[in-house]
Amino acid sequence: MLSQTEENYLKALFHLTTERASKSEVGTNELAAALNVKPATANDMLKKLKQKKLINYEKYGKISLTVAGRKQAIEVVRKHRLWETFLYEKFEFTWDEVHEVAEQLEHIHSSKLIEKLDKFLNYPEKDPHGDAIPNAKGEIKIQPGKTLLQVAIGKTCKLVAVRDNSASFLQYVVSVGLGLSCKIRVISRQEFDGTTEIEVNGKKSIVSQKFAENIYVA
Amino acid sequence: MLSQTEENYLKALFHLTTERASKSEVGTNELAAALNVKPATANDMLKKLKQKKLINYEKYGKISLTVAGRKQAIEVVRKHRLWETFLYEKFEFTWDEVHEVAEQLEHIHSSKLIEKLDKFLNYPEKDPHGDAIPNAKGEIKIQPGKTLLQVAIGKTCKLVAVRDNSASFLQYVVSVGLGLSCKIRVISRQEFDGTTEIEVNGKKSIVSQKFAENIYVA
DNA sequence: ATATAAAGTTAGGTTTATCTAACAAATTTA
DNA sequence: TAAATTTGTTAGATAAACCTAACTTTATAT
Numbered sequence: 001m002l003s004q005t006e007e008n009y010l011k012a013l014f015h016l017t018t019e020r021a022s023k024s025e026v027g028t029n030e031l032a033a034a035l036n037v038k039p040a041t042a043n044d045m046l047k048k049l050k051q052k053k054l055i056n057y058e059k060y061g062k063i064s065l066t067v068a069g070r071k072q073a074i075e076v077v078r079k080h081r082l083w084e085t086f087l088y089e090k091f092e093f094t095w096d097e098v099h100e101v102a103e104q105l106e107h108i109h110s111s112k113l114i115e116k117l118d119k120f121l122n123y124p125e126k127d128p129h130g131d132a133i134p135n136a137k138g139e140i141k142i143q144p145g146k147t148l149l150q151v152a153i154g155k156t157c158k159l160v161a162v163r164d165n166s167a168s169f170l171q172y173v174v175s176v177g178l179g180l181s182c183k184i185r186v187i188s189r190q191e192f193d194g195t196t197e198i199e200v201n202g203k204k205s206i207v208s209q210k211f212a213e214n215i216y217v218a
Numbered sequence: 219m220l221s222q223t224e225e226n227y228l229k230a231l232f233h234l235t236t237e238r239a240s241k242s243e244v245g246t247n248e249l250a251a252a253l254n255v256k257p258a259t260a261n262d263m264l265k266k267l268k269q270k271k272l273i274n275y276e277k278y279g280k281i282s283l284t285v286a287g288r289k290q291a292i293e294v295v296r297k298h299r300l301w302e303t304f305l306y307e308k309f310e311f312t313w314d315e316v317h318e319v320a321e322q323l324e325h326i327h328s329s330k331l332i333e334k335l336d337k338f339l340n341y342p343e344k345d346p347h348g349d350a351i352p353n354a355k356g357e358i359k360i361q362p363g364k365t366l367l368q369v370a371i372g373k374t375c376k377l378v379a380v381r382d383n384s385a386s387f388l389q390y391v392v393s394v395g396l397g398l399s400c401k402i403r404v405i406s407r408q409e410f411d412g413t414t415e416i417e418v419n420g421k422k423s424i425v426s427q428k429f430a431e432n433i434y435v436a
Numbered sequence: 437a438t439a440t441a442a443a444g445t446t447a448g449g450t451t452t453a454t455c456t457a458a459c460a461a462a463t464t465t466a
Numbered sequence: 467t468a469a470a471t472t473t474g475t476t477a478g479a480t481a482a483a484c485c486t487a488a489c490t491t492t493a494t495a496t
Contacts, residue, residue: 005483028444041484043445048482060444060491091334101328108326110319116309223453246474259454261475266452278461278474 004107007076008035009045010054011106013065014073019163025062071138078134080106081127082117088128089121095128095179096170129170130161130180130216148184148196149212156185157217164214172211177203184217222325225294226253227263228272229324231283232291237381243280289356296352298324299345300335306346307339313346313397314388347388348379348398348434366402366414367430374403375435382432390429395421402435 002010012034016026032042046063049055054069065073083105087093093101115136118124124133125141134140151157159182162173177200178184187197187204194209220228230252234244250260264281267273272287283291301323305311311319333354336342342351343359350358369375377400380391395418396402405415405422412427 003482029442037483038485039444040446040486044483087331091331091338093330093334097330101326101331104326104328108319108322110322112311112315113305113309113319116311120309221452247472255453256455257474258456258476262453 001109002072006045006049006052006054007072007107009042009049010065010069010073011076011080013055013063014070014077017064018070025064027062031063074134074138074140076106078136078138079108079114081131081133082114082121082124084127084129085121085124085133086117095174096167098128099165099167099170126161128180129165130159145216145218147213148186148198148207148215148217149194149209151184151186151217153186153188156183158183159215160218161216162214163216169214173215176205176207177201178215184215219327220290224263224267224270224272225290225325227260227267228283228287228291229294229298231273231281232288232295235282236288243282245280249281292352292356292358294324296354296356297326297332299349299351300332300339300342302345302347303339303342303351304335313392314385316346317383317385317388344379346398347383348377363434363436365431366404366416366425366433366435367412367427369402369404369435371404371406374401376401377433378436379434380432381434387432391433394423394425395419396433402433 009031012031013026016030016034017024028039028042028046031046032039035042046055046057049069050057053066054072056064056066080102083102084098087098087101088095118136123135127133132140132143145160148157159178159180161180162170164170173179176198182200185199187199189196194212195206196209196212197204197206199205227249230249231244234248234252235242246257246260246264249264250257253260264273264275267287268275271284272290274282274284298320301320302316305316305319306313336354341353345351350361352358363378366375377396377398379398380388382388391397394416400418403417405417407414412430413424414427414430415422415424417423
Protein backbone atom coordinates (compact mmCIF):
# COMPACT_ATOMS: atom_id res chain seq x y z
CA MET A 1 0.00 0.00 0.00
CA LEU A 2 1.16 3.50 -0.81
CA SER A 3 1.75 6.14 1.84
CA GLN A 4 -0.17 9.39 1.73
CA THR A 5 2.98 11.12 0.62
CA GLU A 6 3.52 8.73 -2.27
CA GLU A 7 -0.10 9.19 -3.30
CA ASN A 8 0.40 12.93 -3.29
CA TYR A 9 3.43 12.67 -5.55
CA LEU A 10 1.52 10.53 -8.04
CA LYS A 11 -1.44 12.87 -7.97
CA ALA A 12 0.79 15.88 -8.60
CA LEU A 13 2.45 14.08 -11.50
CA PHE A 14 -0.94 13.28 -12.95
CA HIS A 15 -2.01 16.92 -12.76
CA LEU A 16 1.25 18.18 -14.22
CA THR A 17 1.34 15.68 -17.08
CA THR A 18 -2.05 14.39 -18.21
CA GLU A 19 -4.26 17.19 -16.98
CA ARG A 20 -2.20 20.22 -17.82
CA ALA A 21 -2.49 20.40 -21.58
CA SER A 22 0.33 20.02 -24.09
CA LYS A 23 3.05 18.73 -21.77
CA SER A 24 3.30 15.10 -20.78
CA GLU A 25 6.61 15.15 -18.94
CA VAL A 26 7.75 17.11 -15.94
CA GLY A 27 11.01 17.99 -14.22
CA THR A 28 12.08 17.58 -10.62
CA ASN A 29 11.88 21.30 -9.78
CA GLU A 30 8.40 21.72 -11.16
CA LEU A 31 7.18 18.68 -9.28
CA ALA A 32 8.84 19.85 -6.07
CA ALA A 33 7.23 23.27 -6.43
CA ALA A 34 3.80 21.71 -6.94
CA LEU A 35 4.19 19.73 -3.74
CA ASN A 36 5.79 22.50 -1.71
CA VAL A 37 8.94 20.55 -1.01
CA LYS A 38 12.55 21.13 -1.96
CA PRO A 39 13.91 19.56 -5.16
CA ALA A 40 16.21 17.34 -3.10
CA THR A 41 13.21 15.86 -1.32
CA ALA A 42 11.37 15.21 -4.57
CA ASN A 43 14.51 13.60 -5.96
CA ASP A 44 14.56 11.07 -3.12
CA MET A 45 10.94 10.19 -3.73
CA LEU A 46 11.48 9.88 -7.48
CA LYS A 47 14.00 7.15 -6.87
CA LYS A 48 11.55 5.34 -4.67
CA LEU A 49 8.65 5.65 -7.10
CA LYS A 50 10.83 4.50 -9.96
CA GLN A 51 11.87 1.50 -7.92
CA LYS A 52 8.19 0.71 -7.38
CA LYS A 53 7.67 1.03 -11.15
CA LEU A 54 5.13 3.80 -10.76
CA ILE A 55 7.06 6.35 -12.82
CA ASN A 56 9.42 6.43 -15.77
CA TYR A 57 12.51 8.31 -14.79
CA GLU A 58 16.24 8.39 -15.51
CA LYS A 59 18.83 10.58 -13.84
CA TYR A 60 18.68 14.11 -15.28
CA GLY A 61 15.72 13.03 -17.40
CA LYS A 62 12.05 13.99 -17.45
CA ILE A 63 9.41 12.22 -15.38
CA SER A 64 6.22 10.49 -16.50
CA LEU A 65 3.76 8.06 -14.96
CA THR A 66 3.78 4.38 -15.86
CA VAL A 67 0.44 2.69 -16.51
CA ALA A 68 0.46 1.40 -12.92
CA GLY A 69 1.34 4.83 -11.54
CA ARG A 70 -1.33 6.54 -13.57
CA LYS A 71 -3.91 4.06 -12.34
CA GLN A 72 -3.06 4.84 -8.73
CA ALA A 73 -3.03 8.57 -9.40
CA ILE A 74 -6.45 8.45 -11.03
CA GLU A 75 -7.84 6.56 -8.07
CA VAL A 76 -6.69 9.35 -5.76
CA VAL A 77 -8.14 12.01 -8.06
CA ARG A 78 -11.39 10.07 -8.19
CA LYS A 79 -11.59 9.95 -4.41
CA HIS A 80 -10.71 13.61 -4.08
CA ARG A 81 -13.40 14.73 -6.49
CA LEU A 82 -16.07 12.43 -5.12
CA TRP A 83 -15.42 13.78 -1.62
CA GLU A 84 -15.52 17.37 -2.90
CA THR A 85 -18.86 16.64 -4.50
CA PHE A 86 -20.10 15.06 -1.30
CA LEU A 87 -19.06 18.00 0.86
CA TYR A 88 -20.55 20.50 -1.55
CA GLU A 89 -23.83 18.74 -2.20
CA LYS A 90 -24.58 17.09 1.12
CA PHE A 91 -22.76 19.12 3.74
CA GLU A 92 -23.20 22.66 2.46
CA PHE A 93 -19.50 23.33 2.03
CA THR A 94 -18.67 26.25 -0.25
CA TRP A 95 -16.67 26.08 -3.44
CA ASP A 96 -13.45 27.19 -1.78
CA GLU A 97 -13.83 25.07 1.38
CA VAL A 98 -14.11 21.63 -0.20
CA HIS A 99 -10.57 21.26 -1.46
CA GLU A 100 -8.71 21.33 1.84
CA VAL A 101 -10.87 18.67 3.50
CA ALA A 102 -10.89 16.52 0.36
CA GLU A 103 -7.08 16.58 0.47
CA GLN A 104 -7.40 14.60 3.69
CA LEU A 105 -10.34 12.41 2.74
CA GLU A 106 -8.75 11.29 -0.53
CA HIS A 107 -6.30 9.16 1.45
CA ILE A 108 -8.88 7.02 3.24
CA HIS A 109 -8.38 3.43 2.13
CA SER A 110 -11.62 1.53 1.60
CA SER A 111 -12.89 0.46 -1.77
CA LYS A 112 -16.32 -0.18 -0.34
CA LEU A 113 -16.46 3.36 0.98
CA ILE A 114 -15.70 4.84 -2.42
CA GLU A 115 -18.19 2.61 -4.18
CA LYS A 116 -20.90 3.62 -1.74
CA LEU A 117 -19.95 7.27 -1.94
CA ASP A 118 -20.14 7.17 -5.73
CA LYS A 119 -23.54 5.50 -5.59
CA PHE A 120 -24.79 7.89 -2.89
CA LEU A 121 -23.94 10.83 -5.15
CA ASN A 122 -25.54 9.05 -8.11
CA TYR A 123 -22.35 8.51 -10.08
CA PRO A 124 -21.48 12.15 -10.79
CA GLU A 125 -19.25 13.01 -13.76
CA LYS A 126 -18.14 16.41 -12.50
CA ASP A 127 -17.02 17.80 -9.15
CA PRO A 128 -18.10 21.23 -7.82
CA HIS A 129 -15.29 22.93 -9.75
CA GLY A 130 -16.39 21.30 -12.98
CA ASP A 131 -13.51 18.85 -13.11
CA ALA A 132 -14.13 15.37 -14.45
CA ILE A 133 -14.53 12.56 -11.92
CA PRO A 134 -12.90 9.34 -13.15
CA ASN A 135 -15.32 6.38 -12.90
CA ALA A 136 -14.66 3.14 -11.01
CA LYS A 137 -12.67 1.79 -13.95
CA GLY A 138 -10.45 4.85 -14.04
CA GLU A 139 -11.99 6.20 -17.23
CA ILE A 140 -12.36 9.95 -17.56
CA LYS A 141 -15.34 11.07 -19.59
CA ILE A 142 -15.16 14.83 -19.92
CA GLN A 143 -12.17 16.26 -21.74
CA PRO A 144 -10.57 19.52 -20.64
CA GLY A 145 -12.10 22.32 -22.71
CA LYS A 146 -10.63 25.56 -23.92
CA THR A 147 -9.70 28.33 -21.53
CA LEU A 148 -11.05 31.85 -21.19
CA LEU A 149 -7.88 33.10 -22.85
CA GLN A 150 -8.88 31.36 -26.07
CA VAL A 151 -12.32 32.96 -26.30
CA ALA A 152 -12.54 35.58 -29.05
CA ILE A 153 -13.45 39.20 -28.27
CA GLY A 154 -17.15 39.82 -28.25
CA LYS A 155 -18.03 36.16 -27.73
CA THR A 156 -19.89 34.77 -24.73
CA CYS A 157 -18.96 31.51 -23.07
CA LYS A 158 -19.86 29.45 -20.01
CA LEU A 159 -17.52 28.51 -17.16
CA VAL A 160 -17.20 24.73 -16.96
CA ALA A 161 -14.17 24.23 -14.74
CA VAL A 162 -11.27 25.91 -12.97
CA ARG A 163 -7.79 24.47 -12.92
CA ASP A 164 -6.38 25.93 -9.72
CA ASN A 165 -8.08 24.68 -6.57
CA SER A 166 -6.39 26.88 -4.01
CA ALA A 167 -8.81 28.68 -1.72
CA SER A 168 -7.29 32.04 -2.63
CA PHE A 169 -7.83 31.49 -6.35
CA LEU A 170 -11.37 30.25 -5.83
CA GLN A 171 -12.18 33.22 -3.64
CA TYR A 172 -10.92 35.52 -6.36
CA VAL A 173 -13.06 33.68 -8.90
CA VAL A 174 -16.08 34.30 -6.70
CA SER A 175 -15.16 37.97 -6.22
CA VAL A 176 -15.30 38.50 -9.98
CA GLY A 177 -18.85 37.21 -9.85
CA LEU A 178 -18.05 33.81 -11.31
CA GLY A 179 -19.38 30.38 -10.46
CA LEU A 180 -19.90 27.06 -12.21
CA SER A 181 -22.02 27.49 -15.39
CA CYS A 182 -21.78 31.29 -15.28
CA LYS A 183 -21.98 33.15 -18.57
CA ILE A 184 -18.92 35.24 -19.38
CA ARG A 185 -18.71 37.83 -22.16
CA VAL A 186 -15.25 38.76 -23.41
CA ILE A 187 -15.18 42.50 -23.96
CA SER A 188 -11.59 43.13 -24.92
CA ARG A 189 -8.07 41.85 -24.59
CA GLN A 190 -4.70 43.61 -24.32
CA GLU A 191 -2.30 42.31 -26.94
CA PHE A 192 0.87 43.04 -25.03
CA ASP A 193 0.10 41.27 -21.73
CA GLY A 194 -2.92 39.09 -22.41
CA THR A 195 -5.15 40.93 -19.93
CA THR A 196 -8.82 40.22 -20.64
CA GLU A 197 -11.80 42.41 -19.87
CA ILE A 198 -14.89 40.38 -19.09
CA GLU A 199 -18.50 40.89 -18.08
CA VAL A 200 -20.34 38.55 -15.74
CA ASN A 201 -23.98 39.29 -14.87
CA GLY A 202 -23.49 42.92 -15.82
CA LYS A 203 -20.34 43.21 -13.72
CA LYS A 204 -17.17 44.15 -15.60
CA SER A 205 -13.70 43.05 -14.50
CA ILE A 206 -10.21 42.92 -15.90
CA VAL A 207 -8.40 39.63 -15.36
CA SER A 208 -4.78 38.62 -15.95
CA GLN A 209 -3.61 36.16 -18.58
CA LYS A 210 -2.70 33.69 -15.87
CA PHE A 211 -6.20 33.93 -14.44
CA ALA A 212 -7.80 33.42 -17.87
CA GLU A 213 -5.67 30.35 -18.47
CA ASN A 214 -7.12 28.76 -15.37
CA ILE A 215 -10.75 29.26 -16.32
CA TYR A 216 -12.08 26.51 -18.55
CA VAL A 217 -15.10 27.38 -20.69
CA ALA A 218 -17.45 25.92 -23.24
CA MET B 219 -2.13 20.16 16.14
CA LEU B 220 -1.74 16.56 17.25
CA SER B 221 -0.44 13.82 14.98
CA GLN B 222 -2.59 10.80 14.24
CA THR B 223 -0.34 8.78 16.47
CA GLU B 224 -0.72 11.14 19.39
CA GLU B 225 -4.48 11.08 18.90
CA ASN B 226 -4.41 7.30 19.00
CA TYR B 227 -2.50 7.27 22.27
CA LEU B 228 -4.99 9.66 23.87
CA LYS B 229 -7.92 7.64 22.58
CA ALA B 230 -6.44 4.42 23.96
CA LEU B 231 -5.86 6.09 27.32
CA PHE B 232 -9.45 7.25 27.35
CA HIS B 233 -10.74 3.76 26.66
CA LEU B 234 -8.47 2.20 29.25
CA THR B 235 -9.24 4.70 31.97
CA THR B 236 -12.65 6.35 31.71
CA GLU B 237 -14.48 3.79 29.65
CA ARG B 238 -13.24 0.56 31.15
CA ALA B 239 -15.00 0.47 34.49
CA SER B 240 -13.35 0.57 37.89
CA LYS B 241 -9.83 1.54 36.88
CA SER B 242 -8.84 5.12 36.18
CA GLU B 243 -5.10 4.71 35.77
CA VAL B 244 -3.08 2.58 33.39
CA GLY B 245 0.48 1.35 33.07
CA THR B 246 2.91 1.56 30.19
CA ASN B 247 2.67 -2.12 29.23
CA GLU B 248 -1.08 -2.15 29.12
CA LEU B 249 -1.15 0.97 27.01
CA ALA B 250 1.51 -0.41 24.67
CA ALA B 251 -0.46 -3.64 24.28
CA ALA B 252 -3.64 -1.72 23.45
CA LEU B 253 -1.81 0.16 20.72
CA ASN B 254 0.14 -2.80 19.41
CA VAL B 255 3.52 -1.22 20.04
CA LYS B 256 6.39 -2.16 22.32
CA PRO B 257 6.52 -0.67 25.84
CA ALA B 258 9.66 1.26 24.91
CA THR B 259 7.76 3.02 22.14
CA ALA B 260 4.88 3.90 24.42
CA ASN B 261 7.34 5.19 26.98
CA ASP B 262 8.78 7.67 24.48
CA MET B 263 5.33 8.91 23.64
CA LEU B 264 4.36 9.24 27.29
CA LYS B 265 7.21 11.68 27.79
CA LYS B 266 6.04 13.70 24.83
CA LEU B 267 2.39 13.73 25.92
CA LYS B 268 3.39 14.70 29.44
CA GLN B 269 5.45 17.54 28.05
CA LYS B 270 2.39 18.70 26.12
CA LYS B 271 0.41 18.50 29.38
CA LEU B 272 -2.05 16.01 27.96
CA ILE B 273 -1.36 13.31 30.53
CA ASN B 274 -0.37 13.02 34.19
CA TYR B 275 2.66 10.82 34.43
CA GLU B 276 5.75 10.33 36.56
CA LYS B 277 8.54 7.84 36.00
CA TYR B 278 7.45 4.38 37.14
CA GLY B 279 4.02 5.81 37.95
CA LYS B 280 0.57 5.26 36.55
CA ILE B 281 -0.84 7.26 33.67
CA SER B 282 -4.02 9.34 33.48
CA LEU B 283 -5.39 11.99 31.15
CA THR B 284 -5.36 15.66 32.10
CA VAL B 285 -8.46 17.71 31.44
CA ALA B 286 -6.92 18.93 28.19
CA GLY B 287 -5.93 15.40 27.16
CA ARG B 288 -9.34 14.02 27.95
CA LYS B 289 -10.95 16.74 25.87
CA GLN B 290 -8.86 15.81 22.85
CA ALA B 291 -9.49 12.12 23.40
CA ILE B 292 -13.23 12.62 23.58
CA GLU B 293 -13.15 14.60 20.35
CA VAL B 294 -11.50 11.66 18.60
CA VAL B 295 -13.99 9.21 20.09
CA ARG B 296 -16.82 11.50 18.99
CA LYS B 297 -15.53 11.56 15.43
CA HIS B 298 -14.97 7.82 15.39
CA ARG B 299 -18.49 7.04 16.54
CA LEU B 300 -20.15 9.58 14.28
CA TRP B 301 -18.35 8.10 11.30
CA GLU B 302 -19.31 4.59 12.34
CA THR B 303 -22.92 5.69 12.53
CA PHE B 304 -22.65 7.32 9.14
CA LEU B 305 -21.15 4.25 7.50
CA TYR B 306 -23.73 1.96 9.08
CA GLU B 307 -26.80 4.08 8.45
CA LYS B 308 -26.02 5.73 5.14
CA PHE B 309 -23.56 3.47 3.38
CA GLU B 310 -24.85 0.03 4.32
CA PHE B 311 -21.70 -1.04 6.11
CA THR B 312 -22.12 -3.97 8.47
CA TRP B 313 -21.53 -3.95 12.18
CA ASP B 314 -18.07 -5.42 11.90
CA GLU B 315 -16.94 -3.34 8.90
CA VAL B 316 -17.44 0.14 10.32
CA HIS B 317 -14.64 0.15 12.86
CA GLU B 318 -11.67 -0.18 10.53
CA VAL B 319 -12.71 2.65 8.23
CA ALA B 320 -13.74 4.84 11.16
CA GLU B 321 -10.20 4.39 12.53
CA GLN B 322 -9.03 6.32 9.49
CA LEU B 323 -11.86 8.84 9.28
CA GLU B 324 -11.55 9.84 12.94
CA HIS B 325 -8.31 11.66 12.11
CA ILE B 326 -9.74 14.02 9.50
CA HIS B 327 -9.34 17.57 10.78
CA SER B 328 -12.31 19.81 10.06
CA SER B 329 -14.66 21.08 12.70
CA LYS B 330 -17.19 22.06 10.05
CA LEU B 331 -17.18 18.51 8.71
CA ILE B 332 -17.96 17.03 12.11
CA GLU B 333 -20.69 19.55 12.82
CA LYS B 334 -22.33 18.79 9.48
CA LEU B 335 -21.91 15.06 9.96
CA ASP B 336 -23.56 15.26 13.39
CA LYS B 337 -26.44 17.28 11.96
CA PHE B 338 -26.78 14.98 8.94
CA LEU B 339 -27.22 12.02 11.29
CA ASN B 340 -29.63 14.02 13.43
CA TYR B 341 -27.40 14.26 16.49
CA PRO B 342 -27.29 10.56 17.40
CA GLU B 343 -26.49 9.52 20.98
CA LYS B 344 -25.35 5.99 20.17
CA ASP B 345 -23.19 4.42 17.50
CA PRO B 346 -24.03 1.11 15.78
CA HIS B 347 -22.37 -0.83 18.62
CA GLY B 348 -24.48 0.97 21.19
CA ASP B 349 -21.62 3.09 22.48
CA ALA B 350 -22.34 6.65 23.56
CA ILE B 351 -21.42 9.41 21.13
CA PRO B 352 -20.07 12.48 22.97
CA ASN B 353 -21.85 15.66 21.89
CA ALA B 354 -20.17 18.77 20.46
CA LYS B 355 -19.36 19.97 23.98
CA GLY B 356 -17.70 16.68 24.85
CA GLU B 357 -20.48 15.57 27.15
CA ILE B 358 -21.37 11.88 27.25
CA LYS B 359 -25.01 11.12 27.95
CA ILE B 360 -25.38 7.38 28.21
CA GLN B 361 -23.58 5.68 31.06
CA PRO B 362 -22.00 2.26 30.61
CA GLY B 363 -24.52 -0.34 31.79
CA LYS B 364 -24.01 -3.67 33.39
CA THR B 365 -22.55 -6.59 31.50
CA LEU B 366 -24.03 -9.93 30.56
CA LEU B 367 -21.92 -11.49 33.31
CA GLN B 368 -23.93 -9.60 35.91
CA VAL B 369 -27.32 -10.82 34.71
CA ALA B 370 -28.90 -13.37 37.09
CA ILE B 371 -29.80 -16.87 35.91
CA GLY B 372 -33.27 -17.07 34.40
CA LYS B 373 -33.43 -13.34 33.68
CA THR B 374 -33.82 -11.81 30.23
CA CYS B 375 -31.93 -8.68 29.16
CA LYS B 376 -31.33 -6.59 26.06
CA LEU B 377 -27.97 -5.97 24.40
CA VAL B 378 -27.19 -2.25 24.43
CA ALA B 379 -23.48 -2.13 23.59
CA VAL B 380 -20.33 -4.13 23.09
CA ARG B 381 -16.99 -3.08 24.45
CA ASP B 382 -14.57 -4.74 22.03
CA ASN B 383 -14.75 -3.37 18.50
CA SER B 384 -12.43 -5.80 16.75
CA ALA B 385 -13.94 -7.38 13.65
CA SER B 386 -13.27 -10.88 15.00
CA PHE B 387 -15.16 -10.18 18.21
CA LEU B 388 -18.05 -8.58 16.37
CA GLN B 389 -18.27 -11.48 13.97
CA TYR B 390 -18.42 -13.84 16.90
CA VAL B 391 -21.18 -11.73 18.44
CA VAL B 392 -23.12 -12.07 15.20
CA SER B 393 -22.49 -15.83 15.03
CA VAL B 394 -24.17 -16.26 18.41
CA GLY B 395 -27.22 -14.57 16.90
CA LEU B 396 -26.71 -11.27 18.67
CA GLY B 397 -27.24 -7.73 17.44
CA LEU B 398 -28.04 -4.35 18.94
CA SER B 399 -31.26 -4.49 21.01
CA CYS B 400 -31.42 -8.29 20.89
CA LYS B 401 -33.09 -10.07 23.80
CA ILE B 402 -30.85 -12.47 25.68
CA ARG B 403 -32.04 -15.01 28.25
CA VAL B 404 -29.48 -16.30 30.73
CA ILE B 405 -30.05 -20.03 31.17
CA SER B 406 -27.22 -21.04 33.46
CA ARG B 407 -23.73 -20.13 34.58
CA GLN B 408 -20.75 -22.29 35.63
CA GLU B 409 -19.46 -21.21 38.99
CA PHE B 410 -15.88 -22.29 38.48
CA ASP B 411 -15.09 -20.51 35.20
CA GLY B 412 -17.88 -17.99 34.68
CA THR B 413 -19.12 -19.60 31.47
CA THR B 414 -22.68 -18.50 30.70
CA GLU B 415 -25.32 -20.38 28.75
CA ILE B 416 -27.63 -18.02 26.87
CA GLU B 417 -30.56 -18.16 24.51
CA VAL B 418 -31.07 -15.65 21.70
CA ASN B 419 -34.12 -16.01 19.45
CA GLY B 420 -34.44 -19.64 20.39
CA LYS B 421 -30.77 -20.32 19.73
CA LYS B 422 -28.72 -21.56 22.66
CA SER B 423 -25.00 -20.87 23.06
CA ILE B 424 -22.35 -21.11 25.72
CA VAL B 425 -20.13 -18.07 26.04
CA SER B 426 -16.96 -17.43 28.04
CA GLN B 427 -16.66 -15.07 30.98
CA LYS B 428 -14.50 -12.75 28.92
CA PHE B 429 -17.16 -12.62 26.23
CA ALA B 430 -19.91 -11.90 28.75
CA GLU B 431 -17.88 -9.05 30.24
CA ASN B 432 -17.82 -7.38 26.88
CA ILE B 433 -21.55 -7.46 26.28
CA TYR B 434 -23.34 -4.54 27.88
CA VAL B 435 -27.01 -5.05 28.63
CA ALA B 436 -30.03 -3.31 30.08
C1' DA C 437 31.53 28.04 -28.33
C1' DT C 438 32.05 29.11 -24.08
C1' DA C 439 30.34 31.43 -19.95
C1' DT C 440 26.50 31.85 -17.15
C1' DA C 441 22.22 30.37 -15.48
C1' DA C 442 18.94 26.88 -14.49
C1' DA C 443 17.87 22.33 -13.30
C1' DG C 444 18.98 18.23 -11.04
C1' DT C 445 21.71 15.37 -7.80
C1' DT C 446 24.34 13.94 -3.71
C1' DA C 447 25.84 13.94 0.96
C1' DG C 448 24.90 14.61 5.40
C1' DG C 449 21.57 16.12 8.99
C1' DT C 450 16.75 16.39 11.55
C1' DT C 451 12.35 14.65 13.38
C1' DT C 452 8.83 11.22 14.28
C1' DA C 453 7.63 6.82 15.38
C1' DT C 454 9.11 2.61 15.63
C1' DC C 455 12.30 -1.35 17.15
C1' DT C 456 15.73 -4.54 20.20
C1' DA C 457 18.60 -5.37 23.98
C1' DA C 458 20.07 -4.32 28.32
C1' DC C 459 19.05 -2.55 32.62
C1' DA C 460 16.36 -0.72 36.87
C1' DA C 461 12.41 -0.53 39.82
C1' DA C 462 8.41 -2.46 41.83
C1' DT C 463 5.62 -6.20 42.98
C1' DT C 464 4.65 -10.88 43.96
C1' DT C 465 5.59 -15.24 45.95
C1' DA C 466 7.70 -18.80 48.34
C1' DT D 467 12.42 -10.93 53.45
C1' DA D 468 14.88 -12.40 49.74
C1' DA D 469 14.34 -14.35 45.21
C1' DA D 470 11.83 -14.32 41.17
C1' DT D 471 8.78 -12.20 38.12
C1' DT D 472 6.65 -8.45 36.11
C1' DT D 473 6.75 -3.82 34.78
C1' DG D 474 8.96 0.16 33.23
C1' DT D 475 13.08 2.76 31.43
C1' DT D 476 17.21 3.85 28.75
C1' DA D 477 20.39 3.61 24.99
C1' DG D 478 21.25 2.94 20.47
C1' DA D 479 19.31 1.73 15.63
C1' DT D 480 16.22 2.07 11.69
C1' DA D 481 13.04 4.00 8.12
C1' DA D 482 10.31 7.76 6.13
C1' DA D 483 10.08 12.27 4.70
C1' DC D 484 11.91 16.27 5.02
C1' DC D 485 15.87 19.88 5.08
C1' DT D 486 20.54 22.70 3.65
C1' DA D 487 24.72 23.12 1.30
C1' DA D 488 27.70 21.76 -2.14
C1' DC D 489 28.26 19.83 -6.45
C1' DT D 490 27.21 18.23 -11.42
C1' DT D 491 24.81 18.22 -15.59
C1' DT D 492 22.09 20.42 -19.07
C1' DA D 493 20.29 24.47 -21.25
C1' DT D 494 20.65 29.45 -22.66
C1' DA D 495 22.46 33.39 -24.35
C1' DT D 496 25.78 36.31 -26.11
